[in-house]
Amino acid sequence: MRFHYLALLAVSTLALAACDKAPPPPSEASESAVDAPPQIPVMGPERRILAFGDSLLAGYGLEDGESYPDRMEQALRARGVNARIANAGVSGDTTAAGLQRLDFTLKSQAAKPELVIISLGGNDMLRSLPPAETRANMEAILKRLQAEKIPIVLLGMLAAPNLGRDYAAGFNPIYPQLAEKYGAVLVPFFLQPVIDKPDLLQGDHVHPTAIGIDAIVAATVDDVQDALPKMKG
Template sequence: MRSLVLIATLVLAACSAEKAPTPQPSATTAATVPVPANAPVILAFGDSLYAGYQLNPGEGYPPRLEAALNAAGTPARVVNAGVSGDTTAAALQRLAFTLDNQPIKPALALVGLGGNDMLRGLPPEQTRANLDAILTELDKRQIPVVLTGMLAAPNLGADYSAQFNPIWPDLAKKHKAGLVPFFLQPVIGNKALMLEDNVHPNAQGVDKIVAVTQAQVTQALKAAIQK
């Protein structure tokens, strides 16, 4: 049963940009937290997990993380550069354009990609190469990174998992990046924290993920600012 839940959960990264049902207002939507004009920028560069698939404005991971950071006394502006359905190859193609068009250079980047590669059966070596290239470009621009990792669905077999799962810890070590080993760990298998599709976190689920990742992002941002 746990394997089935994990398989279902990992389907979320394959969601495309097709029109989704209009989300209903959530009781958990918090009031906007003021962001100082001079707050450092965090770029959230990823797929549907960052894009806020089927969530109301302000309920996705980037805006909820921004609100939590500022409420806790860590000024930050989190820019949502998530695109539903993105593979690592597609993200690599848009990376330079995304970075070149930021009004303020990001002090930190969050990178959450790879699930779509796995679901499309792309070779793990391609995923590794694309993520490596993305991190290399961010290194060249002197933008520190926190990677939010993904795991292979068990039905793909042990050999695939053995190639796919180590990509994030290996690249985090190579590029001296922060690492969240499995981004969905706080919500996996809990229907109360998922949308009706049982594969995307709902607003409450997003808040759970924020609660687990906030301290690491805060630490990485402070370290980046001090450089």
């Protein structure tokens, strides 16, 4: 596992501050690495999915339609899955902030989601928050979703090496251990497809470009599709 990207991410205080500000004007749209879905109706019942997390889901610095939830929805529809993904990503959110708004977000959905995709914890790590707090917040989120009997895809994060071995030892096991405990589908490291690939990262060296998002979608679409409950009948 290469950590060059995460090292840049952890030491960049400017990038951390950017997560709490309005995104800059997006750069000119790049050609997508994932083909647009065919302009035909997708048959079958609508599959509602909730994407819940931070700027990596919110679409920081991207054009409309280029965020991970948008591109994942398009990728699923291109496979014949009538997906409808609600984007509940908020830039700058920690696990504590996510937990605080979880109930409101669930109650705000037009219908109960069949699946929740979670990306939280990166901002906790950037701020060197105690891993025990991150674990407790994340566990409370997963426990709440389990109580609702909603399947989960957990998008994992890794600690930057410059935070030290003790921090990594407390932070890195959070995702695999909680995924196993709560039966979530785990993506071990959400940002793996864009590590050491500057052309797939925005100028802040933190957030993926539109093509970077497509690379991440291509690497995770099987996980999301497989996590959807099987249709009856």
